[in-house]
Amino acid sequence: xxxxxxxxxxxxxxxxxxxxxxxxxxxxxxxxxxxxxxxxxxxxxxxxxxxxxxxxxxxxxxxxxxxxxxxxxxxxxxxxxxxxxxxxxxxxxxxxx
Amino acid sequence: xxxxxxxxxxxxxxxxxxxxxxxxxxxxxxxxxxxxxxxxxxxxxxxxxxxxxxxxxxxxxxxxxxxxxxxxxxxxxxxxxxxxxxxxxxxxxxxxxxxxxxxxxxxxxxxxxxxxxxxxxxxxxxxxxxxxxxxxxxxxxxxxxxxxxxxxxxxxxxxxxxxxxxxxxxxxxxxxxxxxxxxxxxxxxxxxxxxxxxxxxxxxxxxxxxxxxxxxxxxxxxxxxxxxxxxxxxxxxxxxxxxxxxxxxxxxxxxxxxxxxxxxxxxxxxxxxxxxxxxxxxxxxxxxxxxxxxxxxxxxxxxxxxxxxxxxxxxxxxxxxxxxxxxxxxxxxxxxxxxxxxxxxxxxxxxxxxxxxxxxxxxxxxxxxxxxxxx
Amino acid sequence: xxxxxxxxxxxxxxxxxxxxxxxxxxxxxxxxxxxxxxxxxxxxxxxxxxxxxxxxxxxxxxxxxxxxxxxxxxxxxxxxxxxxxxxxxxxxxxxxxxxxxxxxxxxxxxxxxxxxxxxxxxxxxxxxxxxxxxxxxxxxxxxxxxxxxxxxxxxxxxxxxxxxxxxxxxxxxxxxxxxxxxxxxxxxxxxxxxxxxxxxxxxxxxxxxxxxxxxxxxxxxxxxxxxxxxxxxxxxxxxxxxxxxxxxxxxxxxxxxxxxxxxxxxxxxxxxxxxxxxxxxxxxxxxxxxxxxxxxxxxxxxxxxxxxxxxxxxxxxxxxxxxxxxxxxxxxxxxxxxxxxxxxxxxxxxxxxxxxxxxxxxxxxxxxxxxxxxxxxxxxxxxxxxxxxxxxxxxxxxxxxxxxxxxxxxxxxxxxxxxxxxxxxxxxxxxxxxxxxxxxxxxxxxxxxxxxxxxxxxxxxxxxxxxx
Numbered sequence: 001x002x003x004x005x006x007x008x009x010x011x012x013x014x015x016x017x018x019x020x021x022x023x024x025x026x027x028x029x030x031x032x033x034x035x036x037x038x039x040x041x042x043x044x045x046x047x048x049x050x051x052x053x054x055x056x057x058x059x060x061x062x063x064x065x066x067x068x069x070x071x072x073x074x075x076x077x078x079x080x081x082x083x084x085x086x087x088x089x090x091x092x093x094x095x096x097x
Numbered sequence: 098x099x100x101x102x103x104x105x106x107x108x109x110x111x112x113x114x115x116x117x118x119x120x121x122x123x124x125x126x127x128x129x130x131x132x133x134x135x136x137x138x139x140x141x142x143x144x145x146x147x148x149x150x151x152x153x154x155x156x157x158x159x160x161x162x163x164x165x166x167x168x169x170x171x172x173x174x175x176x177x178x179x180x181x182x183x184x185x186x187x188x189x190x191x192x193x194x195x196x197x198x199x200x201x202x203x204x205x206x207x208x209x210x211x212x213x214x215x216x217x218x219x220x221x222x223x224x225x226x227x228x229x230x231x232x233x234x235x236x237x238x239x240x241x242x243x244x245x246x247x248x249x250x251x252x253x254x255x256x257x258x259x260x261x262x263x264x265x266x267x268x269x270x271x272x273x274x275x276x277x278x279x280x281x282x283x284x285x286x287x288x289x290x291x292x293x294x295x296x297x298x299x300x301x302x303x304x305x306x307x308x309x310x311x312x313x314x315x316x317x318x319x320x321x322x323x324x325x326x327x328x329x330x331x332x333x334x335x336x337x338x339x340x341x342x343x344x345x346x347x348x349x350x351x352x353x354x355x356x357x358x359x360x361x362x363x364x365x366x367x368x369x370x371x372x373x374x375x376x377x378x379x380x381x382x383x384x385x386x387x388x389x390x391x392x393x394x395x396x397x398x399x400x401x402x403x404x405x406x407x408x409x410x411x412x413x414x415x416x417x418x419x420x421x422x423x424x425x426x427x428x429x430x431x432x433x434x435x436x437x438x439x440x441x442x443x444x445x446x447x448x449x450x451x452x453x454x455x456x457x458x459x460x461x462x463x464x465x466x467x468x469x470x471x472x
Numbered sequence: 473x474x475x476x477x478x479x480x481x482x483x484x485x486x487x488x489x490x491x492x493x494x495x496x497x498x499x500x501x502x503x504x505x506x507x508x509x510x511x512x513x514x515x516x517x518x519x520x521x522x523x524x525x526x527x528x529x530x531x532x533x534x535x536x537x538x539x540x541x542x543x544x545x546x547x548x549x550x551x552x553x554x555x556x557x558x559x560x561x562x563x564x565x566x567x568x569x570x571x572x573x574x575x576x577x578x579x580x581x582x583x584x585x586x587x588x589x590x591x592x593x594x595x596x597x598x599x600x601x602x603x604x605x606x607x608x609x610x611x612x613x614x615x616x617x618x619x620x621x622x623x624x625x626x627x628x629x630x631x632x633x634x635x636x637x638x639x640x641x642x643x644x645x646x647x648x649x650x651x652x653x654x655x656x657x658x659x660x661x662x663x664x665x666x667x668x669x670x671x672x673x674x675x676x677x678x679x680x681x682x683x684x685x686x687x688x689x690x691x692x693x694x695x696x697x698x699x700x701x702x703x704x705x706x707x708x709x710x711x712x713x714x715x716x717x718x719x720x721x722x723x724x725x726x727x728x729x730x731x732x733x734x735x736x737x738x739x740x741x742x743x744x745x746x747x748x749x750x751x752x753x754x755x756x757x758x759x760x761x762x763x764x765x766x767x768x769x770x771x772x773x774x775x776x777x778x779x780x781x782x783x784x785x786x787x788x789x790x791x792x793x794x795x796x797x798x799x800x801x802x803x804x805x806x807x808x809x810x811x812x813x814x815x816x817x818x819x820x821x822x823x824x825x826x827x828x829x830x831x832x833x834x835x836x837x838x839x840x841x842x843x844x845x846x847x848x849x850x851x852x853x854x855x856x857x858x859x860x861x862x863x864x865x866x867x868x869x870x871x872x873x874x875x876x877x878x879x880x881x882x883x884x885x886x887x888x889x890x891x892x893x894x895x896x897x898x899x900x901x902x903x904x905x906x907x908x909x910x911x912x913x914x915x916x917x918x919x920x921x922x923x924x925x926x927x928x929x930x931x932x933x934x935x936x937x938x939x940x
Contacts, residue, residue, distance in 0.1 A: 001607065001728050002623040005529060005648055024621065026526050028514070031621040039606045039709050045327045045351065046853040050708045052606030054850075054888075056613035057519055058512060058918075059594045059738065061851060061883040062604075070577075072326060072395050072883070072919065076616075077561075079514045134872070141875070247875035326883060326919065350878070369746060371566050372915065374581055378928035385926045395919040397883055 002034045014084040023080045030056060030063045030075035033086070041065055041075065042089040064089055099281065099288040102128040102263070104448055106295045107270050107282070107305055109133075110140035111246070111434060112426050113297035114253035114264070115441025116448075118174070121260035123449050128291070129254075129262060130284055132269035133368065136250030138299055139404040140434065144322055144344050144356040145246045146335055147435045149212045150185040150238035153411050155459035156436065157210055162455050163439025164212075164240055173438065175259075176252035181349060182242030183333035186216075186224055188235045188387070194340055195234045202236060212238050227331050227390050243335055243346050246434055253437070270298075273308045273423075280422060293448050294423045300365050300405045302413075302427030306462070309420045313428070313465055314408035319363035319370040319401035320356065320431045321377060325394045327351035336387075343383045353394060355380055358431060361401035370401040406430045414440060414460040416447070424448055425462055473557045475578035482508045482582060483803045484796075485571050486554075487562045487741065488590035490518020491542065491785050492777025492792035494549040496588045499796040501554035503807040508582075509549065510560040510573055512918070515620075516546050518592050518777075519612060520785040523620035534647045535619060536640075538682075538785070545789060564915035565589070565745040567770045572916070579924045586772050586799040589742050590792060593735040593778035596757070596835065597888050598633065599842040601703040603731065604850055607710025611641045611732035624650040627727030630713050632656035632702045635734045635833040636679070639686040646693055653724060655690070656699040656715050658733065660836040670828035677825025697722075700836065704729050733835040737779045740885055743913040746770050751906040754830050755782055756840070757891060758910050764816070765798035766791055774798065782830075787822040790815050841895050848896065849889040851882020859893055863900035870894055870911045883919055886911040 010025040016033055023032035030053050033041065040050040041063050053063040056076045063075040066087040075086070104120055106113045109131025120127040129135075147167055149160045171177045189195035202215045216224070217234045224237060254264055265286060272283035273294070282289045296305040303315035328351050335346040342357035359376035363369075377399055384391050407413065407428040417423035426444050429436060439455075446453045486497045489511030497509040509516075517524035521542025532540055549556060557575065564572035569584040595610045602608065611631060617623040624645060630653050631642060642652060674680055690696075701716035704726075713726045736757035743749060748769035749758045759781040766774045774795040777788035797812050842848060842856040849859075854877045867873045870880060870893050879893055880886040886893075890911050898908045 001625060001627060002617055003626045005618075005622040005624055009528065024528065026514070026528070027621050031617055031623060034617065035621070035623055041606075044853060049604065049853070050606055051604065052709070053609065053613060054604075055595065055610050056616045057594065059884060059887045064883070069393075070921070071393055077512055077514075079559075134868075245875065247872075251872075251875070325922075369567075371568060372564070374564065374570070374572055374925075375928060375930050378579075378925050378930050381922045381925035381928075382930070384922060392921075392923055394922045395883075396916060396922060396925060397919050398881070398885070398914050399916065400914045 001037070001039060004035055012080050012082040014080055014082070014086060016086045017088055025080070027080045028076050029065065029067060029078045029080055029084070029086055032080050033075065040088060048090070099290045102126055102289060102291040104128070104293040104295060105130060105280065105282045105289050105291045106297055108297035108299050108302070109135035109254065109264060109266065110138060110297065110299050111136070111250045111253060111437035112429070112440055113295070114250055114257055115437045116295055116297060116426060116444045117262040117264070118253050118257035118260060119441045119445030120448065121257055121262045123445055125449060127262045128289055129257070129264040130268055130270055130282070130289070131264065131266045134266045135254040135264060136247045139402040140250045140437070141247035142322070142400060142402040143246045143434050144346065144354055145243045145434065146185065146344060146346070147180060147182070147242045147244050148185050148238070148335070148432070149241055149435070150236065151187055151337065151339065152432070154208070155411050158456045159414070159436050159439055159443065161212065162443065163436050166438035166442065167435070168240070170438065174252040174256040176248065178249040178252055179245035179349070180242060182240060184224065184237050184239045185241035185335040185337060186221070186235050186237050187337050187339060188221065188225070188228060188232050190232055190338065190340055192233055198236050212240065214239070224334055225332060225336060227388050228336070229387050229389060237334070241335065243348070249437070270305065273305070275420070292422055295426055295444060295448065296423065297426045299427060300363070300403045302405055302425070306425065309417055309423060311417060311419045311462055313413065313462065315428055316406045316408070317363045317365045318404050318406045318431065319361040320358050320404060321361050321372060321399060321401045322354060322356040323377060323380065323396050323399040324355070325353040326397050328353060328394060331390055338383070338387070341383050343380065343387065345384065345388070353391065355384055363401070363403050365403050368403070370403065372399055372401060404431050412436070412460055413462050414444070414457050415462060418463045473555065473575070475573070475575040475580045478508070478580050478582060480582060481584070482506050483585045484588065484799050485510070485582060485584035486588045486590060487565070487571070488518060488592055488777070489513070489516035489556065489558070490590060490592045490777060490788065491520060491545055492592070492788040493518070493588070493590035494545040494792070495789035496590060496776055496792035496796040497554040497556070498549040498552040499793050499809060500800055501552035503800045503804055503809050505800055505803050507554040509554055509556050510562050511558055512561040514558055516549065516556060516558065517542055519616065521545065522616050527619050528622035529619065529648070535644055539619070561918050562741065563918045563920050565741055565773070567746045569772050574920055574924050577921070577924055577927070579920060579928045581928060585803060587774070588792065588795050588799065589773060589775045589779060590777045591738050591741050591779050593782060594738045594887060595732060596734045596736045597892050598731040598733050598839065599846050599848055599856070599892050600731070600839070601846050602705055602710070604847050605704050605706050605710045606708070607706065607727060608704045608729045608731065611638055611730045614730050615641050615644065618644060618648060624648045625728045628653050628725055629728045629730065630654050630656065630724060630726045631730045631732070632658060632699065632713070632715070633732040634659040634835060635732055636683060636829060637735070638732045639683070639690055641730070641732070642690045642694060643686050646690065652694045653726065655694050655696045656702055657696055658699055658702065658836060658839060659833060661698070663832045663834055667828050667832040670831055674825040674828035679825040679829060701838070733839060734833055735778065735782055736891065737781060738887065740887060740913050740917040742768070742775050742779065743910070744915045744917050745773060747773060747775065749910070752781060754827070756834060766795040767798060783826060784822065787819055790819045790822065794819070840892065841899050842892065848892045849879035849882065851884050852878040854879040856896060859896045860900050863897045867897070868901065869909050870897060873897065874911065880911045885913060885917060
């Protein structure tokens with residue numbers, strides 16, 4: 001859906017559902033995932049429909065992912081970090097993750 | 098010309114609506130006067146616990162009779178109200194606490210009440226697998242459960258109207274006076290006259306009582322609740338603690354409701370409450386210790402209802418001590434939801450026939466000081 | 473700054489690091505007021521100046537001069553002495569001015585003497601069939617992706633809606649080298665007639681020349697098609713856009729659909745704090761009731777910027793300054809500040825042309841009040857039909873409806889469904905949005921984990937242990 005205008009600056013490496021992706025230092029997790037071609041961030045608890053970011057500004061809550069074991073984080077508000085582990089969320093989040 | 102009714106019920110919470118329904122079922126014509134809308138306050142925003150467990154002895158007969166109605170609530174109001182029964186478990190956090198529970202259960206059994214059952218650690222872990230390992234046992238009331246409080250109140254309201262009651266919302270009572278055998282109830286929407294009046298005005302009931310010359314020690318409280326986002330099902334019974342404040346239940350949709358009685362600050366004339374986050378933090382810490390699996394749960398909303406608390410923690414149910422034809426049904430002190438269906442039935446019986454077989458003498462308004470009935 | 477480094481009280485707490493917040497914090501701090509500004513994003517700028525200090529889009533021509541004007545605001549705030557805290561999510565504000573904030577998973581309660589809520593605006597919901605599909609986003613989202621991270625759409629991109637931002641974004645994307653297949657213009661034709669009487673003011677306003685220039689830039693390079701119905705189709709993600717024009721229905725394959733029909737105040741924090749709101753019948757949204765200093769019905773709490781009513785970025789900074797001056801007058805009487813009259817005059821000038829834009833770009837009712845299976849509440853997947861049917865059964869307002877349908881009870885707390893549900897109930901019950909009202913919003917206005925809440929210092933000893 002999205003590509004980078006130019007390769008700019010320092011990059012970091014993180015995992016999304018176990019796959020390595022490279023991101024720009026300063027990206028949000030949502031932006032990094034979109035740039036890496038991820039088009040499904042979660043499925044809904046009610047009907048398990050796929051969702052991806054809608055607003056990218058923290059009001060729609062469709063970009064919820066699990067980051068380093070903490071679930072339902074708004075990916076559009078969290079800056080990427082080297083070694084971060086991101087998991088897309090299916091349905092009801094596991095308690096305790 | 099004032100409008101008339103058989104009974105004016107002041108307050109459209111679950112108690113007012115339940116009484117109105119049961120009066121209508123007896124062929125009487127009640128009018129409910131509600132200053133906001135039915136279920137706007139405590140009745141509509143409480144934790145939904147349908148609980149016989151851990152009640153003061155004075156409430157137990159009402160609670161047991163109400164439970165029978167809960168078990169056929171769909172017949173009564175045409176809606177299952179979201180009622181699910183998986184029991185309530187009172188969890189002991191220490192051996193000393195458990196010993197105290199044992200003594201209480203024994204005492205209840207001596208008095209003929211069998212709804213509370215002591216359980217050991219094995220049974221506790223079978224009923225509540227997610228509970229922390231430091232808990233040695235508890236008490237279970239197996240018929241207990243939980244329902245949707247707003248939906249329940251609205252169901253009583255709806256069925257009452259279908260059976261002939263009138264529910265007037267957005268109107269408040271401003272005065273009461275006796276004219277011969279009739280009560281004239283002044284309201285912001287004009288006067289209503291009826292031979293009988295029921296004061297079910299919740300956190301505002303002390304004002305009605307004061308109009309009748311029988312002041313009561315009622316404090317307005319605002320118990321706080323929190324709800325999480327959906328979680329996979331991990332607990333079926335409702336869990337409560339005694340030593341620390343906690344009530345904890347997971348609804349059918351997966352969300353977890355956390356309560357227990359920590360208080361916000363109420364402003365009853367503005368329909369407003371201001372939450373105390375440091376107290377909510379204590380609730381969060383309690384859940385953290387009791388249910389490790391909840392540690393990454395997300396709190397999505399917190400709120401508080403506006404409720405009445407009596408100085409002795411039990412409600413006022415029964416005839417007025419000063420005013421013939423007036424009856425009180427208030428002061429449920431944050432545990433009136435389960436009592437709603439049954440107390441409405443008892444109140445309707447009392448209003449219609451002058452008596453009831455369910456023991457409610459311990460809940461009389463006279464317990465706050467004797468006042469003579471004026472004729 | 474981390475949570476334990478915060479003081480337990482501040483004279484002024486500014487919530488939101490967009491133009492209003494930055495301008496307010498800068499003015500107050502320079503006047504000697506102990507000021508902290510909280511913003512949940514990694515950097516300041518809000519939406520309009522997103523990424524202003526960090527954007528990789530260094531070619532200034534792409535984002536344009538209006539964007540880069542934000543750099544001065546950010547620099548001024550940074551140099552002012554205000555504590556600027558990023559990654560700080562404010563999740564509660566109460567009428568006693570107690571602020572609950574979380575930084576990196578640790579929560580603190582902060583007492584404020586004065587609060588300026590500058591949480592800005594968000595895009596109006598755009599409930600069309602298929603709007604929940606991956607591949608459907610707001611125009612603002614694409615703009616954020618561009619500004620903050622230098623990302624541009626690939627694949628087939630279609631834009632749909634109405635309003636000045638649509639043209640601005642289209643221009644920026646084109647300058648960045650993106651291709652836009654079409655812009656579906658949903659501006660109702662009748663609005664041109666309604667807006668006509670506001671034209672004289674508009675002609676005198678700064679919007680006119682900027683607006684016309686953008687239109688020219690875009691219309692020459694992208695087909696603009698008037699559409700009165702838009703739908704997103706696809707199985708698990710967007711595959712094509714179906715739309716209705718005067719000449720009949722058309723379909724276009726698409727990978728990205730960018731929707732925009734104006735912005736509305738983000739009311740959640742102010743409403744949860746007890747601030748009184750009213751319905752703005754020209755802008756078709758709820759906004760706080762404010763006085764000339766942007767003070768609200770709650771003493772000590774002001775709302776500045778687009779959160780006080782949509783007026784644009786330049787006006788936001790001026791509103792922030794006016795609110796800050798009022799705060800300084802209370803907190804540091806006698807301190808010298810900018811002349812407030814100059815600011816008020818400037819604000820009035822900014823207001824010229826707004827009536828024309830607001831009227832012209834009022835979205836058509838069919839785009840605000842969906843029907844059938846179109847999702848009204850995204851979080852709980854409640855459809856328009858369910859909302860309408862429940863209203864018909866006697867549900868008089870959104871708060872009663874919550875209990876039956878769960879609409880508004882999901883994590884977004886009604887941000888994306890509130891206006892839709894209120895308007896649907898009003899339509900079904902032949903009432904008005906003012907009568908019907910809005911969700912009763914409660915904190916936390918952003919979800920917090922049990923761990924964050926449990927981490928709040930609870931005893932006097934704990935509080936003292938974290939105090940600076």
